Amino acid sequence: MMDNFKKKFIEEATEHIQDIEQALLELEQNPTDKPLIERVFRAMHSLKGSGAMFGFEKISEFTHNLETAYDLVRSGEMEITNELLNLTLASVDHLGSLLKYDTDLPELVMEQHLSLIKQIAELVHGNNSKPVPVIEIVEDIPINVNQKTYYILFQPHEDIMNNGTNPLFLIDELYSLGSCIAIPIIKKIPALDEFDPNKCYTTWELFLATESDINSVTDIFIFVEDECDLHVTLISEFNLIDNIQFVEKLEEIRKNQQEIGLAQLQDFIATLSTPETKQVKKGKDEKVVQASKDQTISSIRVASDKLDQLMNLVSELVTTQARLSLYADNDGRPELMAIAENVQKLSRQLRDNAFSIVLIPIENMLTRFQRLIRDLSKELKKDVVFEAEGTDTELDKTIIENLTDPLMHILRNSLDHGIELPEVRVSKGKPAQGKILLKAFYSGANVIIQIFDDGAGIDTSFIRTKAIQKALISPDAALTKKEILDLIFIPGFSTATNITDVSGRGVGMDVVKRKISDIRGEVEVESEINIGTTLTIKLPLTLSIIDGLLIKIEDIHVVLPLTVIDKIYAVEHYKLMKAFNNTIVLEGEQIPFFYMRHELELEIDESITHDQIIVVRYEDKRIGLAVDNVIGEYQAVLKPLGKHYRKQEIISGTTILGDGTIALVMDTNKAIKHFAYKSLITEDSK
Amino acid sequence: MKKNATKINSYLTFKLGDEIFGANVSKVLNILEMTRITKVPKSPPYMKGVINLRGSVLPLIDTKVKFDMGETVYTPNTCILVLDIDINGDPVHVGALVDSVQEVIEIDEAQIMPPPTIGSRYKSEFIEGMAKINSEFIMLLNMDMIFSTSELSLLRDSSGELEVEEEKE
8 A cells, every 4th residue: 555655656756856857947048937936846845745745754854955945046035046056956866866765875875965955055054144053854943933823724524544645744744834733623523333444534723823924834735635625814923822811712712612713713812912913814815725726736647548548438438328329219218318318418528528638739749840850951951941830739649649750751851852952942033941831720520731842843744754654654644733743642653863861762652641541641732833832631630439420231330430421312223223324413413423232242132212322522522322221420439440351441440339230430532442443444344 | 379389288179061170279268159240341251240249349250261161151059269369479369250169178299290291181381280089180270370361261272382362461
C-alpha cells in the first residue's frame, strides 16, 4: 500500500521538478515575470508539502530552503539574479537525485546536499535584513508581533483517508506555522458496531496565530481540497492565542456545547480587551480560497495509455448501447424505449467528449517542420520562409503521429523541387525569398491540411513524357491535367532528374499517399507552372468510431460512412437491370451507378422489385450504389478485419451490431475506384 | 514460439475428411462450435469470412479448401479451432474450420518421424512430422506456416515445383 503512495509521490514530484526547471529557464529570459515566479514558488511548495506527507524528509527540508528564497523573490525583497538561477537549477538537479535515493544518501550526494543548503542560506542571508538564525526549521523563527489569528474549520469527508492522507499530518503542518489550538468535534463518530476504521468522522476547529498570510494556510490543504470542506477566516489582526481571556472563553464554550462556531466567537472577540481588533470581511477572504481552487483544476496531465483505455471503454459502451436499443425496439415497452433512447443520447455525448480529449493541436508537429526547413534551405542554398495558419486545428493523436512523416516528405519535396534558387526566382520576376505555407482548417467531419509553395510548379508535359517512358501510360492516352498530376502518386514514379540527398530516392509521393490512406486520409495535388504547387490532405477527425449508414446486400450488413452520402432513392429493379451504360436519371440528373450484388460477385435476385440507390460523393462526381435495403443510421465502432484480409481494399474495417452480427465497413472511395477500374478492363477486353 | 512448440508434447488431433491431423496445443486457444459467419466479398475462396468471437472479429479459414479437399460441408461435428499463429513475428488470431475434433494426445519427440520427402501430397514445409498412434498415421502440421501463407493450396503439383502463388507478398 505505502509503496503505491510513494510511487505516486515520485511521479508527482518528477512533474513538479520538471515544471520548476522549465519555469526557471523561462525566468532566465524574463526575470521579472510575476506569474512565472509564482509558478516556481507554487511547485516548490507543493513538493515540500507532499514530500513531508509521504515521509521524504530530505526533500521536504531541502525544498523548504529554496522556497524561503523564492518567497523573498515573490515579496520583492530579493531579485532574480544569474547566481540565484544557477544555484536553483543545480538544486533542482539535486532534488532529482534526492528523489532517487530517498533516505540513505551516498556521501557525495550528502556533501552536495549540505553545500547547496549552505549556499542558499548565504544567498538568503545576504538579502535578508532580518537575521534568521536557522532557516530550515520554521518553528525557530522568532515570534513576531505581526501575528494574526485565523479560525479554520476543517471538515474532512469520510473517505479522506482512502488515498493515504492523514488529517493529523495536515494539522501538524498547521502547528508548524505558528501557535495553534486544535479542537476536535467528535459528535459524528458512530457507535462502535457501525464504526468503520477506514473512515474519518472527526471535524476540527483550529485557531492559528501566525505571521503567514491566508494563502500559506490554505496551501497546506491544497492536496485535499476535494476531500474536505475548508473554511479559513481571519478573526483577528492579533495573536489571540496568547490572550488568556480568549483561551478561557474557548474552554468555557467547549464545555457547554462542544462546538464553538464562528458567530459566537466574533461577538466575543469584539468585546475582547484589545480594542483595535477588527472584524473580518469574511466574504473577501473566502473568495481567495475559491480562486486558487479554480487555478489548480484548469488542466491535468494524464498518461496516454489511460486515454487509450478510456477510448476502448467508450467503444464498448457504444456497442453495448446498440444492443440495448435493439432489445428495447423488439420489446416495445415504451418505458424501456425511453431509457434506451436516453442511453443512446448519453453515450453519443460521452463519445464526443472522450474524442475531444484525445485531440491535440497540429501545432505540436510544427517545431520539427520549422527546424527541417531552416536546416534544408541552408543546405540547398535557398531562401525560404515557412508560415503556418490554423495551428490550433486539432486532430486525433494517432493521426498526428502518423502524419508527421508524410508531411516532412511533402515539405522536403516543396523545398527541393518546388522553390527555385534565389537568382532563378529573381529572373522570373518573383521575390528572392520563397514561401511555404501550411494551412489547416476544419471542413465538416474532416480536417484539411494544405501545403502551398510559390515555387516552379509541376510541369505536366514533363510528367507525361516521363510516364510514357516508364510505360505507365500509353503515348496516345488523352489525360486531363488533373489525371496527369495524379500520376506522381503512382509507385515508382519519381520526377527528380538528379537524385539528391533530400528527395527522389525512388520512394516518393506514392509512399506519402499510402501513409495518408492508412489513416483514412486522401491527398490531392494542384499546380501552376511558375506560380506554385498546392497539396491538399483531407483527414478524418478520428479513427475509432464513425457515423455510418447501415445497409444490407444479400445477407451481408455493410456500413457506409455517412459523410460521403448525399441522397437515397428507391428505384424499380427492372429499370436498373436494363439501364444503358449503367447510368440512371434521378431528379433530372444522369447518375452513373454500380449494382453492388454484381460488383461483389453475389447472385442477382430477380424477384426483388425495388432497389435502393445510395448516391455518394466520389471526388467531384456523384455516383450511385444500388443495394437491397437501407436499415438506418449507425454509430460504428471500427474493428480491424485482420491481417488475413490485408489485400481487401474496399472494406476498411468491421463493426459488431447490436445482435452480435458483424457488419463490414466499406471505404466507398476505394470501392468505386476499384469498380470503375474493373469495368474499364472488361470494356477493353471486349 | 518455436521453443514453446518443442517443449509441449501435447497435440490436438482433428479430422479433415478421413485423414487425421495434429496441431500442437500451444497453438490452439479455443475450440468453438459453428457460429454465424459473415462473408467478406471478393476474397480468396479459402477465406470463409469473419466471426464474432466475444466482441472481437476473427477471420475464418476453410482448412479443407487449403488442403484441396473441397469446401467444408457443415455437420453437427464441424468445429472452429481458434489458433494463435505467428505472422512475421506478430501474434495473430485466426479461426480454422475442421470437420471434427478428436482428442489431445501426448507424443514423445522420439515418436515423431520426419515428413516424407517423396510421395507426400503436401509441401514439406507445412508438415512438422508424422506420428503413428494406434496403427494410424497422424500428420503433425506447422500451423504458423499453413495459416500465414496466402498460397491458395498446400498441395505439391505434379512436377514437384511450388504452386504458382496467387498473391505475392
